[in-house]
């Protein structure tokens with residue numbers, strides 16, 4: 001177990017380093033001068049030179065990478081030239097929105113999907129199964145941002161139950177949660193459609209296996225068989241998909257924050273692109289990619305916790 | 315024939331047919347602005363009415379199908395070719411080449427299409443080309459993995475072993491034996507990835523990182539409609555419905571094709 | 585005293601009959617062998633006795649257990665018999681165990697479920713059971729996972745699981761297919777010993793006559809869903825009445841003394857037809873060396889041919 005974790009941890013670090021190099025190269029070494037990008041092509045050469053100096057662009061690429069990565073490790077992502085504040089501060093300000101949104105969406109996705117998927121599998125071939133499958137086939141085909149718009153039309157424009165967008169801050173937790181309801185639902189519905197299908201087929205697969213039959217031969221009730229023997233085993237592929245979906249949900253917040261005008265990291269990325277604020281974009285892309293990589297790491301650790309066979313493997 | 319392949323094929327045929335038709339004919343000019351004809355309701359002249367600047371919604375949707383299909387074709391084609399080439403190379407060479415390809419594709423999974431598109435947009439400015447590249451980029455590791463796994467299975471088969479013994483080159487075997495044997499798997503994957511590409515294009519265009527005006531696109535129509543939800547909510551309905559139909563079509567067709575080529579998975583419906 | 589009584593058990597998949605009016609009795613503590621080629625309906629018969637016939641199957645006939653009709657029981661009624669009074673040992677010891685649970689947990693599960701005893705008490709009983717089935721270092725094995733056990737040890741764990749609630753009847757469906765010859769013999773002797781010691785009835789299902797001979801007192805011969813022959817093991821093996829049984833006996837692999845050259849094994853000609861292609865009359869017609877046209881006309885009745893022996897053949901061997 002310890003060895004497995006250590007190996008996995010080393011892979012995690014190597015992947016993060018590789019990801020940071022890719023991000024840095026794309027943002028810095030591709031044709032196109034960052035100073036030019038920031039200032040626009042009609043800026044004066046003097047201004048460009050000054051900015052190049054200020055951004056440290058005259059140093060060799062490798063050295064610049066080391067500076068950036070070293071500083072990033074301490075939470076220092078440089079200064080946002082459009083907001084004129086440290087990028088780290090910008091991120092810290094928006095995190096209280098994006099983080100709860102992603103967390104809420106993840107919880108909603110996993111609970112809905114597992115409940116629906118297990119329900120469908122337990123009623124395999126019957127109406128409930130058919131209904132869940134048809135709904136999830138539809139759900140997979142619906143773009144999350146369109147669903148968001150439809151929800152706004154229904155619940156904000158027509159019924160006026162919930163706000164159409166914006167975020168009042170956490171000072172008023174009820175208002176804050178109300179503002180997050182529609183974004184959470186739009187993010188979770190599509191992802192849970194995918195996960196429900198995976199759950200269903202995984203549960204069905206395990207129900208066919210010999211040890212499920214052994215459990216039945218013990219005289220256990222259907223629900224006990226499901227709970228004790230089928231679900232834990234079915235969880236292994238489900239966890240893989242959950243890992244991929246957390247990545248989708250996190251990048252999904254970028255889109256959904258834009259639909260609902262929520263001042264989170266997703267909005268920040270777009271403001272920064274519009275402002276040609278390259279340090280901020282670079283930091284945010286790195287952050288999102290890191291979340292994806294770390295999630296995959298956690299999924300592997302979760303495997304080892306669920307499956308004793310992995311603990312003995314190195 | 316399975317029902318999902320039939321329904322999926324019909325939906326895909328509908329979308330592709332409309333896209334093809336829009337190349338030569340649309341009821342009105344999809345870019346024809348006429349502010350005197352704003353927000354018209356549906357009528358025989360304007361089947362789905364007009365938008366905030368008087369463009370014919372039905373015509374825009376038809377032309378939007380063209381953008382969707384074109385972006386999906388280009389990005390899946392590009393990503394699938396590159397990914398399959400890498401996967402075949404990995405399977406044919408094995409050893410460190412295979413290891414390198416797999417590690418690279420692991421790495422690529424850290425960048426969802428949206429993140430990659432954002433990077434490209436930040437450096438080069440938003441454009442259709444960048445959107446295609448970003449979507450193609452996420453396809454590469456997917457096709458690399460699928461083709462490597464299936465190709466490895468083919469390499470292990472007897473007739474390939476016989477070809478090796480007969481002194482055929484790896485390239486020759488790959489082209490004559492491996493590729494034809496994994497073509498079905500790749501077709502299924504490509505169909506499913508078509509759906510992914512259409513969704514990705516819509517999201518990128520919605521965010522302003524994809525199809526640029528004045529080219530019509532479902533995603534952009536949605537972002538324009540979103541500012542008018544109180545005034546003309548119907549404008550936000552149609553483009554989303556089109557995206558859904560196209561994605562549903564490709565997904566169902568992919569499921570159907572997979573059932574047809576891999577009977578083991580029939581009825582499980584992963 | 586009769587423990588199990590099966591009458592006219594018939595199982596159909598669509599239009600095809602996988603079991604045709606199977607009838608037999610089992611006494612308390614009796615050791616019964618069921619033999620037949622693959623596909624002859626042995627597993628289906630055993631599953632029916634567990635109330636676990638496949639959902640796709642149409643089942644008719646009557647099954648009584650300990651004097652009561654059980655085939656009409658609802659699912660919850662069966663659940664109170666399964667694992668408590670009737671237990672089953674399945675074929676594949678690797679896949680029959682839940683890979684995520686410790687051996688101890690899996691053995692004690694039925695005890696706690698049916699008898700509501702405490703964890704500690706169940707653990708103590710599981711430990712004793714593992715000792716009884718000859719598991720080396722039982723204390724340590726209780727805390728292990730299936731993948732950490734050898735094939736033979738897994739089979740012992742499965743036997744311990746079946747014995748957990750001290751059932752009246754154990755069904756062992758080809759319990760030794762995954763084991764080598766030595767371990768097969770050990771496992772069979774263990775099963776026989778345990779059944780004898782506990783006064784437990786045992787139905788051993790096997791396609792291997794040697795296994796039946798080693799364990800059972802009485803045997804049923806199944807082919808194509810029909811009971812072909814029934815009687816004491818020793819008598820049937822020395823003087824089979826049914827041509828199918830005779831074919832099975834001829835096809836037995838025999839230990840070869842050193843120096844004697846290998847000879848091709850006589851086999852029953854042809855192969856087992858699929859369910860839908862079985863002849864309507866005698867199921868063995870077409871493969872039977874003694875078959876005549878009349879055999880295809882109707883199902884040969886199962887008739888008494890000697891005290892305690894029955895066979896379903898129009899032209900049985902004299903016994």
Ligand SMILES: Nc1ncnc2c1ncn2[C@@H]1O[C@H](COP(=O)(O)OP(=O)(O)O)[C@@H](O)[C@H]1O
Pocket residue numbers: 597602620621622623624625626627628629638640858859
């Ligand atoms: N779930 C099922 N659906 C359809 N046919 C089945 C099913 N289970 C068993 N059968 C058929 O019933 C016959 C008897 O099967 P089985 O009892 O498993 O034979 P045995 O255990 O003697 O090898 C076989 O022909 C098999 O194909």
Ligand code: SF4
Pocket residue numbers: 826827828866867868869870872873874875876879884896897898899900
């Ligand atoms: S009834 Fe006829 S075919 Fe059947 S076993 Fe007897 S002799 Fe052979």
Ligand SMILES: [Mg+2]
Pocket residue numbers: 623626627757
């Ligand atoms: Mg069997």
